[in-house]
Structure formats: structure tokens, C-alpha cells
Amino acid sequence: xxxxxxxxxxxxxxxxxxxxxxxxxxxxLGGTFDYGPIGVELKNNVKKAWxxxxxxxxxxxxxxxxxxxxxxxxWVASGHVEGFTDPLVDCKVCKKxxxxxxxxEKDFFAFKIFIQGEGDTWxxxxxxxxxxxxxxxxxLLQTCSASLPSGKNVRVEQAEGQPFHGKRCPECGGExxxxxxxxxxxKTFVGPVEEDAATVYLRPETAQGIFVNFPAIMDxxxxxxxxxxxxxGKSFRNEITPRNFIFRTREFEQxxxxxxxxxxxxxxxxxxxxxxxYNWYRRFGIRAENLRLRPHEKTELAHYARACKxxxxxxxxxxSELEGIANRGxxxxxxxxxxxxxxxxxxDEESRERYIPYVIEPSGGVxxxxxxxxADAYREETVRDRQRVVLALHPFLAPVKAAVFPLLANxxxxxxxxxxxAMDLKKEFYTVYDDTAAIxxxxxxxxxxxxxxxxxxxxxxLADQAVTIRDRDSMxxxxxxxxxxxxxxxxxxKI
RNA sequence: GCGGGAGUAGUUCAGUUGGUAGAACACUAGCCUUCCAAGCUAGUCGUCGCGGGUUCAAGUCCCGUCUCCCGCUCCA
Numbered sequence: 001x002x003x004x005x006x007x008x009x010x011x012x013x014x015x016x017x018x019x020x021x022x023x024x025x026x027x028x029l030g031g032t033f034d035y036g037p038i039g040v041e042l043k044n045n046v047k048k049a050w051x052x053x054x055x056x057x058x059x060x061x062x063x064x065x066x067x068x069x070x071x072x073x074x075w076v077a078s079g080h081v082e083g084f085t086d087p088l089v090d091c092k093v094c095k096k097x098x099x100x101x102x103x104x105e106k107d108f109f110a111f112k113i114f115i116q117g118e119g120d121t122w123x124x125x126x127x128x129x130x131x132x133x134x135x136x137x138x139x140l141l142q143t144c145s146a147s148l149p150s151g152k153n154v155r156v157e158q159a160e161g162q163p164f165h166g167k168r169c170p171e172c173g174g175e176x177x178x179x180x181x182x183x184x185x186x187k188t189f190v191g192p193v194e195e196d197a198a199t200v201y202l203r204p205e206t207a208q209g210i211f212v213n214f215p216a217i218m219d220x221x222x223x224x225x226x227x228x229x230x231x232x233g234k235s236f237r238n239e240i241t242p243r244n245f246i247f248r249t250r251e252f253e254q255x256x257x258x259x260x261x262x263x264x265x266x267x268x269x270x271x272x273x274x275x276x277x278y279n280w281y282r283r284f285g286i287r288a289e290n291l292r293l294r295p296h297e298k299t300e301l302a303h304y305a306r307a308c309k310x311x312x313x314x315x316x317x318x319x320s321e322l323e324g325i326a327n328r329g330x331x332x333x334x335x336x337x338x339x340x341x342x343x344x345x346x347x348d349e350e351s352r353e354r355y356i357p358y359v360i361e362p363s364g365g366v367x368x369x370x371x372x373x374x375a376d377a378y379r380e381e382t383v384r385d386r387q388r389v390v391l392a393l394h395p396f397l398a399p400v401k402a403a404v405f406p407l408l409a410n411x412x413x414x415x416x417x418x419x420x421x422a423m424d425l426k427k428e429f430y431t432v433y434d435d436t437a438a439i440x441x442x443x444x445x446x447x448x449x450x451x452x453x454x455x456x457x458x459x460x461x462l463a464d465q466a467v468t469i470r471d472r473d474s475m476x477x478x479x480x481x482x483x484x485x486x487x488x489x490x491x492x493x494k495i
Numbered sequence: 496g497c498g499g500g501a502g503u504a505g506u507u508c509a510g511u512u513g514g515u516a517g518a519a520c521a522c523u524a525g526c527c528u529u530c531c532a533a534g535c536u537a538g539u540c541g542u543c544g545c546g547g548g549u550u551c552a553a554g555u556c557c558c559g560u561c562u563c564c565c566g567c568u569c570c571a
Contacts, residue, residue: 007564010563011506014506015505015506015521021562021563024559024562028544028561030561030562032562040566111502159542159561171560201519203531206571237569239570240496240569241567241568243564243565244564247571248569248570248571253571254571256571266549277561305556321571323571324571349521357543364571365570367571370570373551383531384531386531388531407528407529407530408528408529410526410527410528436522436523437532438528438530438532439528439529439530440529440530441533442532443508443529443530444532445532447531447532454531456499456530458529458530467562470530470531475531
């Protein structure tokens, strides 16, 4: 199959009621998307798959649903008020953008640029570049020679005058704009009168809701270390550039665990969770060749993180992060202890020690994960010289679990039987009934939204009380008694 | 925010030097149809992204604006 384009996926999602652009009626609002009737099922199933594997199938994790609005001091303690801003500068010449704190302040000298004319003469171009040495100036010429005539010899000569101390574009030596701050947190107000009200933030991550509930959960659930808290919820970031469909949006959903453990055991737990989370994506169908783990470089690590690995997926846009697993040490709890004045230490009865627990944080994006499952499931196949589009989603994730069709829509007994089967199945699975097209088209419609099983009532059904169950991927059919259908489906959905 | 590209039906796209908005698929209804986008008939669908301007006349030209796509940057 040809390389999947993001547009193809976007168009399928819109056409089949999976994902729509946000506020489309009003020409859209950047960085928002709405999950349609099929999409909400898929996304909910992704969340269920996660919750099931981290909460229900284990004994050491509790669930939580904390408020989106939190006391403003939370974000002072977490470092977001101070650090969740990016001072950015733009090069006025080559238009590249840099983090202001990543650009070094140096002494720069002015260099005139000459190009070789007839014979040995050198003509001054009038262009001036700034660099800390002649060698650096020559190097810069290599990277930004586009504005100079090609095929001519070029040289630089230091101009008269004092060195200039400050920041210049690392790419071309051009002048930079003043740094501008982008605060990535959304602000709003608590209280009806804006002027009197306290400023609060829409949480930029769900993690802090977990940290502040750590003592309450430990007490009420009689927990001892090691144990974790899992939470799924919306977060908000005023992204400068939301991009790539639901990959980066301003409003997004996270699924995060904070796993609390004894200092010294953290490295082992960190490795454990990296492995655990990687396997989760595999378990629900992501192909190994599209999934990888990427350790963060030292320079890439956040100030509080001792180690971090990303689970990356090969999206149509290239390899990108689905989830980060970080060893955060005791940074967060220490901060909250300091800012709240409450004791957040843990008394370890076994070793008779008191300490602040270390934390391992597997933090994934629900929307990104949903996108990865969609991209990984997308197939274009040729069947009898016709193309079929199929979402080969894991049955647990499939939005619609079963569809029921009458083979002949003009035979009332068949239609009635099919409707009844659909109604009965609805009590156990999300099932749809459809009779508005020929059987082939009905199958293909369900293929496009990834419905794993289609049940068809035919003429024989009236005599033998049996129907066919058609498999989405193999397109093979199995004939089975009507009263065995639900049981058979339960078997197929077992994971 | 900067640079580049683009917005026409649900989708993919055509639309000439400015002169009555089109195709295919999809969708709906009926007929037909004994299992993989079958056929026939009929039908719905657009303020041509939005707002101004030029013109007798704008999908087409001009200005503004919004949105999307590709890069820079950032993260779940």
C-alpha cells in the first residue's frame, strides 16, 4: 500500500463521522476538533483499554478524576507559572525562530562581503554579516549564501569599529527581534465578576491533580508504597502552532499515571513502566515496525527529570511522541510540600525511614494514541478489482462492534428478523442495523469504520433460524444459529 | 508569530480572456437484487471560506479577515 497521507485519514474521519474540525459552522477554531458519533466510541474505547490495563488488571493502582481548575499556587509549585513560557526570538533576515535562551550572547564583529569581479578585482557587495570571528563569518556564508550570486568566489573582510555584544541569528548572523513570551497556560476567572475574581488556569497537565491527592488516596485506600494513581482527563495548552490534525491541539486529553516508590527502587520501576507501556500499544494492535522507544538526550531532559523515554509512533508526519515515561524523582512532591506547608513524607514501616517518595510518570496523549490506532489500522485493499478501505482496528477498540443486515430489503420477514437480532444484540454490544443498500455496499460501509463483525439474515434464516457472521479482515463467513450469536461474539471479543 | 502553498456539493476535483456553477463518487426514495461499493428510475446538496471594493456583470481582479496544509518552534 502507498504511504498513508494525513489528508486521507482526515477525509475519512470527516466522511464517516469520526472526527470533525472544531466549530466548523463558524469557519473553525484552530487547534480544536470534535469527535463525532463514531469517533467518540473509538476514543472511549482507547480510554477503556488503558484504564482496564492499568487499573482493573493490576493491584497497585488507584483511579482518580481531579478537577480541571486547581488552586493557582499549584502551578507556581509545579513550575508552570515560571517555566511554562517560551521566550522566542525571530531572525529578521532568514526568518528562522529560536528559543531566546538557546541563543548565546557573544561579541560580534562586522564583516563586509566581497565577490570576485573581472580578474583579481574584488567588488564590495554592501552586505554585512556579524560573526565572532573571520572563520565563523566564512562558515556563515556557507549556510546563507542564497542571496549572493552563485558560482563566484566570495571573501569576507572585517569592518572597522567596536565589537557588538549581544545575540545574533546562529544560522545567518542576522539581527533578532526582541524576545517575546508565549505563556502556554489558559487563564480564566473564578467568580462572576471578572475584576474581583481570582485568576485560575485551565490545567496544562493532569499530573498535578494526582500529586495534590496523593496523601488523601494513600490514607483512604490504605495504600503502602509502591503504588500508583491513574487519571484520564482534559488538559489545555495555548500552543503557538497546533498542527497535524489531532496530534497537537489546544485542548487535549491525557492519560497519566504517577507511580510512587521508594528512592533507590525508582530506576527499576522506571524500566518496568517503559516496558509495560510499550507492550500496551502492541497488545492493542500497533505494528512493531511503527513503534519505537527513544531515550531523551541529557540536554533534552526537563530540569526535574532524571530520565525519560518516549514511545514513538511512525505517523504520516514521521516519528512522533505518543507517550513519555519519566523518572521525576521527588521533585513534584517536594515542591508541593514546600508551597502548601503540608507534610508529604511517607513513613516506611519496614525500614523505619521517613522520605518523600520518588515518582515514575507514564504520560500519554489520548488523542495522539487514537490517531496512531487509526493510522495503523488504515488499509486499502483490492477485492475483485474494486478498492476497499478498511480500518483493521483491534475489536476492543472498534467503534461499532456488530452490524446486522437483511440480505433482501424487500422481504418483510427477513427485515423483521434482522431488526430483532440487532435490537437484542444492542443490549450487549454497540450494534447498528442497516438496510439502505445492496449487501456489498453495506459491508464496505462497515469496513470503513472498522466494524469487526457483520451479521446477515438471508432467506434460509427463515427456515433454519441461522445467520452468517462475516469477519471484517478475512471477509469469511460462518453460519451460526441466531440464539448463539451473542455468545459467539463474546468469544470473539475476549482479549 | 514568520516564510511558502491552498480554500468550489458529504468526498475528490474541473471551471477558458470576468458573462446563467459542473463531473464522478457518496447520500435519499422507489423498483430490482439469494452475500462483498451490481443495475434502472427519480431526487437532495453549494450564499464558490467570510467581509468589503472595482465592474453593467466576480468562483475568476483588488484589499482585509478566518481556516487548512508544508517548514521554523514546542510538547501529551
